[in-house]
Amino acid sequence: KETPTQTEQKLANVVILATGGTIAGAGASAANSATYQAAKVGIEQLIAGVPELSQLANVRGEQVMQIASESITNDNLLQLGRRVAELADSSDVDGIVITHGTDTLEETAYFLNLVEKTDKPIIVVGSMRPGTAMSADGMLNLYNAVAVASSKDARGKGVLVTMNDEIQSGRDVSKMINIKTEAFKSAWGPLGMVVEGKSYWFRLPAKRHTMDSEFDIKNIKSLPAVEIAYSYGNVSDTAYKALAQSGAKAIIHAGTGNGSVSSRVVPALQALRKDGVQIIRSSHVNAGGFVLRNAEQPDDKYDWVVAHDLNPQKARILAMVALTKTNDSKELQRMFWEY
Numbered sequence: 001k002e003t004p005t006q007t008e009q010k011l012a013n014v015v016i017l018a019t020g021g022t023i024a025g026a027g028a029s030a031a032n033s034a035t036y037q038a039a040k041v042g043i044e045q046l047i048a049g050v051p052e053l054s055q056l057a058n059v060r061g062e063q064v065m066q067i068a069s070e071s072i073t074n075d076n077l078l079q080l081g082r083r084v085a086e087l088a089d090s091s092d093v094d095g096i097v098i099t100h101g102t103d104t105l106e107e108t109a110y111f112l113n114l115v116e117k118t119d120k121p122i123i124v125v126g127s128m129r130p131g132t133a134m135s136a137d138g139m140l141n142l143y144n145a146v147a148v149a150s151s152k153d154a155r156g157k158g159v160l161v162t163m164n165d166e167i168q169s170g171r172d173v174s175k176m177i178n179i180k181t182e183a184f185k186s187a188w189g190p191l192g193m194v195v196e197g198k199s200y201w202f203r204l205p206a207k208r209h210t211m212d213s214e215f216d217i218k219n220i221k222s223l224p225a226v227e228i229a230y231s232y233g234n235v236s237d238t239a240y241k242a243l244a245q246s247g248a249k250a251i252i253h254a255g256t257g258n259g260s261v262s263s264r265v266v267p268a269l270q271a272l273r274k275d276g277v278q279i280i281r282s283s284h285v286n287a288g289g290f291v292l293r294n295a296e297q298p299d300d301k302y303d304w305v306v307a308h309d310l311n312p313q314k315a316r317i318l319a320m321v322a323l324t325k326t327n328d329s330k331e332l333q334r335m336f337w338e339y
C-alpha cells in the first residue's frame with residue numbers, strides 16, 4: 001500500500017504564475033457578471049478557491065504582476081517570458097500555468113509560443129466572469145489548466161490555452177466575443193478537450209513553436225516598437241504616418257477583407273517602406289483572415305510583407321520578435337509563413 005508521500009511524489013509539480021485579469025476579478029454582487037474590477041484577488045486566494053487542484057498536481061503560485069490584460073506592456077511580456085523560462089529550466093517544475101486577462105491573452109500566449117525553449121506544458125488561462133459572479137468560469141478553467149499542465153501528453157505541443165473545456169493552440173486562438181464564456185475560438189479548431197481533469201487530443205499544431213523556434217527569450221533584451229493601424233471605408237493615411245513618426249519599426253496594416261489597402265493609403269505606405277519602415281498586411285475580418293502575397297496589392301513590387309492568417313495583434317507579436325533577429329523583408333516573410 002502506498003504511503004501519502006509516495007502518492008504525492010507521483011503528482012506533477014505545477015507552478016501558477018498570476019498576472020491579474022478577470023480570473024482575479026471581483027464584483028460588488030453575485031449578479032455582476034460584467035461590472036467588476038479585474039486584477040483584485042491574489043494567487044494564494046485563487047488557489048485556495050479550487051481545493052481540487054491538489055488532487056491534480058503539487059501546485060504553488062507566484063504573483064508576477066496584478067493587472068488587467070489590456071494594460072500589458074512589452075516590458076511585462078519580457079518579464080513574464082523570462083520567469084517562465086527560469087521555471088521551465090528548473091528540474092522540479094513539470095508544467096507552468098499562467099492566469100491572465102482575456103483581452104490580450106492571445107498575444108501573450110503567442111509570444112510565449114515563439115520564445116520559450118521548452119517542451120514542458122505552458123498553459124495560459126483566464127475567465128470571462130469574475131470569481132464573485134454566479135456561474136463564474138474561472139475555477140473550472142483553472143482546474144483544466146492545471147490538469148493539462150500536469151499531463152505528459154501536453155508536452156511538445158506549444159503554448160496552450162484552456163477556456164470553456166477546450167484546449168486551444170496559443171498560436172491560433174483568439175478572443176472572438178466578449179461577455180460569453182465561449183469567447184475563445186481558433187479558425188482551425190481546438191486541439192482537444194479537457195473534461196473532468198483528463199485531456200483528449202484530436203490534432204497537432206503545424207507551425208514552428210517553442211523547441212523548434214529560432215527565437216529564444218534569453219537572447220531578447222528588448223522588443224522594437226511595432227504598431228497597428230486599422231482600415232475602413234474613408235480611411236486616411238494620418239494614423240500610418242503618425243505611427244511611423246513616433247518611431248514604429250513596422251506597421252501592421254489591419255486591413256479590410258484580404259488585407260486590402262485603400263488607394264488613399266497606398267502612397268503613404270510606399271513612402272514609409274522606402275524610409276525603412278516594414279509594412280505588414282493583415283486582415284481584421286472577425287472569423288480569421290487569410291492574406292496572400294500579391295493578392296490585392298503587389299507586395300513584391302512594394303517590398304511589403306503579408307501576415308497570412310495571423311490577426312493584426314498576433315502579427316504585431318511575431319513582427320516584434322522577428323525584428324529582434326532581422327530587418328530583411330524576405331526573412332520576415334519567411335517567418336510569417338513558418339510561425
Ligand SMILES: NC(=O)C[C@H](N)C(=O)O
Pocket residue numbers: 020021022023038067068069070100101102103104126127128129
Ligand atoms: N475577461 C477579462 O479578463 C477581461 C479583462 N479586461 C482583462 O483582460 O484583464
